[in-house]
Amino acid sequence: MKFSVTVTLKKDVLDPQGKVVQNTLINMGMSDLKSIRQGKHFEIDVSENDQTVAEKKIDEMCRKLLVNLIIEDYKINKI
Amino acid sequence: MKFSVTVTLKKDVLDPQGKVVQNTLINMGMSDLKSIRQGKHFEIDVSENDQTVAEKKIDEMCRKLLVNLIIEDYKINKI
Numbered sequence: 001m002k003f004s005v006t007v008t009l010k011k012d013v014l015d016p017q018g019k020v021v022q023n024t025l026i027n028m029g030m031s032d033l034k035s036i037r038q039g040k041h042f043e044i045d046v047s048e049n050d051q052t053v054a055e056k057k058i059d060e061m062c063r064k065l066l067v068n069l070i071i072e073d074y075k076i077n078k079i
Numbered sequence: 080m081k082f083s084v085t086v087t088l089k090k091d092v093l094d095p096q097g098k099v100v101q102n103t104l105i106n107m108g109m110s111d112l113k114s115i116r117q118g119k120h121f122e123i124d125v126s127e128n129d130q131t132v133a134e135k136k137i138d139e140m141c142r143k144l145l146v147n148l149i150i151e152d153y154k155i156n157k158i
Contacts, residue, residue: 032126032127033124035124038119040118041117042115043115043116046113
């Protein structure tokens with residue numbers, strides 16, 4: 001069973017990496033750009049067949065390792 | 080108009096960062112894990128109001144800066 005996890009910085013957390021990308025794009029002439037923020041994306045494949053149990057396991061992985069809950073939000077989707 | 084861009088490594092490209100995460104999770108006792116691959120995620124806000132034009136602009140940003148087309152795939156979604 002495959003899941004995707006998207007990890008984004010919380011709204012009020014500064015994103016220096018995204019800022020650099022934003023400035024670069026503006027310097028390249030993309031004047032329509034209002035903002036860009038960067039996050040992480042994981043594609044996770046687990047052998048569990050029960051979706052509820054699998055989602056709980058993915059959630060545990062996120063909380064224990066993949067996500068810094070102080071500054072990041074995450075979203076789990078089945079794919 | 081807001082879009083999300085997900086950038087993933089192509090299927091046959093090695094993902095050492097994902098491998099480290101995978102080994103760590105397995106060492107933490109997550110024996111159900113089959114595989115995990117890591118990618119990038121962007122949230123882009125553009126001032127363009129026509130969706131087709133906006134998507135074309137996002138696509139241009141991806142090709143010119145955000146994505147290494149040799150080893151990466153990308154997907155644009157409206158949010």
